[in-house]
Amino acid sequence: MTKCIAFHSYKGGTGKSTISANLSASLAKKGFTAVLLDVDVYAPSLQDYFQWQPKKSINDYLFENANIDEVIHDLSPVINKFQSNDGEQSDSSKGKLLVAFSSTSKDEIYKLDGAVRQEGSKIQLLRKFLMLREEIVSKYNADFIIIDTSPGIRYWSINSLAIADTILLSLKLDGIDLKGTRLLAKEIYDSLTKLGTKSYLL
Numbered sequence: 166m167t168k169c170i171a172f173h174s175y176k177g178g179t180g181k182s183t184i185s186a187n188l189s190a191s192l193a194k195k196g197f198t199a200v201l202l203d204v205d206v207y208a209p210s211l212q213d214y215f216q217w218q219p220k221k222s223i224n225d226y227l228f229e230n231a232n233i234d235e236v237i238h239d240l241s242p243v244i245n246k247f248q249s250n251d252g253e254q255s256d257s258s259k260g261k262l263l264v265a266f267s268s269t270s271k272d273e274i275y276k277l278d279g280a281v282r283q284e285g286s287k288i289q290l291l292r293k294f295l296m297l298r299e300e301i302v303s304k305y306n307a308d309f310i311i312i313d314t315s316p317g318i319r320y321w322s323i324n325s326l327a328i329a330d331t332i333l334l335s336l337k338l339d340g341i342d343l344k345g346t347r348l349l350a351k352e353i354y355d356s357l358t359k360l361g362t363k364s365y366l367l
């Protein structure tokens with residue numbers, strides 16, 4: 166059964182993208198099929214992490230300009246270049262690292278932002294986002310789906326959290342982040358945990 170884990174934070178710069186990328190790679194090296202989704206649509210950075218320039222992005226999928234196979238990229242060869250240093254048995258020959266990127270184009274970011282301001286488009290995009298998870302599970306037999314979300318209380322963050330089985334919240338120990346994290350716990354996480362979602366603090 167596929168496990169969906171979302172990384173979230175009140176504000177940026179808490180290591181969310183780094184942790185999600187490294188966890189996905191580690192799972193693949195252990196022989197699992199891990200699908201990493203960059204849903205930090207306002208400040209996507211995973212393209213820089215993997216030095217990869219995709220022709221199609223999650224944005225294209227959401228606006229029905231691409232199918233699932235065009236936005237999921239097999240980056241397993243990238244992790245196979247690195248040796249394991251933890252002394253554990255690696256089964257990277259069986260594992261897969263699949264990644265879907267968000268577009269870094271300013272116009273595409275504006276387009277997504279504009280769409281969520283319209284109620285009809287908002288519902289349609291939510292359905293496409295739910296379908297993205299379903300297609301990943303059925304087509305790629307994923308063991309794990311790892312989601313790098315946008316920070317704060319935003320439309321894409323809440324949708325990402327809503328489809329996750331587990332939420333890992335990262336934060337810095339400063340006053341603003343602590344206050345914002347308390348707000349997230351009260352406004353969002355409390356309602357999700359009542360529905361069975363597990364949440365943890367990093």
